[in-house]
Amino acid sequence: MDRLLEGYRRFRTGHWLDHREHYESLSEAQTPRICVISCCDSRVDPVSIFDARPGDLFVIRNVANLVPPYSTDDGLHGTSTAIEFAVRTLKVETILVLGHARCGGVQAAIGAGPPADAVFLKQWISLLNDAKLRAGDHDADALEHTSIKVSLERLMTFPFVAEAVNARRLALAGARFSIFDGRLELLNPTTGEFSDAQQAG
Numbered sequence: 001m002d003r004l005l006e007g008y009r010r011f012r013t014g015h016w017l018d019h020r021e022h023y024e025s026l027s028e029a030q031t032p033r034i035c036v037i038s039c040c041d042s043r044v045d046p047v048s049i050f051d052a053r054p055g056d057l058f059v060i061r062n063v064a065n066l067v068p069p070y071s072t073d074d075g076l077h078g079t080s081t082a083i084e085f086a087v088r089t090l091k092v093e094t095i096l097v098l099g100h101a102r103c104g105g106v107q108a109a110i111g112a113g114p115p116a117d118a119v120f121l122k123q124w125i126s127l128l129n130d131a132k133l134r135a136g137d138h139d140a141d142a143l144e145h146t147s148i149k150v151s152l153e154r155l156m157t158f159p160f161v162a163e164a165v166n167a168r169r170l171a172l173a174g175a176r177f178s179i180f181d182g183r184l185e186l187l188n189p190t191t192g193e194f195s196d197a198q199q200a201g
């Protein structure tokens, strides 16, 4: 906590003061136009990657940036709840599924599998099974790419997402980030290929 509080004091006396007007403008409500579904991985920070400000991005984070299938059973659907809030209440215009390289969740789905004593992880990463059937379970890069596509397909199984996309009020996009070379790859929805975002312009 000491480290957090030291950081907070620097924030409060530096960055917050420098951007005070922006922060005060956020007091009424949040109005983000973009939702990002990202991994919990500490190396993937959407606000930094997209040079965004607080209030710009509605970020949903979970292990391996996965979208579960639409379901109205009595499970505790944390990710689906956040998607519903983003689309129906905030009316975001874009949802970006942001994968990343060297994802520990993807690694746990292939290779040695999750730790034997993991209580929740095995069931959660079973959401990668569809992507594994398509990409195989030996190439983590291919599975990371394919999983982004599967998550985008699953988003379209949410009726309110499909309705907004079909009415052109909402766009879906996929990308994958590598912290070690700072590179963002964008999914081309037509070809299904990923290419460097700087060249994609």
Ligand SMILES: [Zn+2]
Pocket: 039, 040, 041, 063, 064, 065, 100, 102, 103, 104, 105, 106
């Ligand atoms: Zn990850």
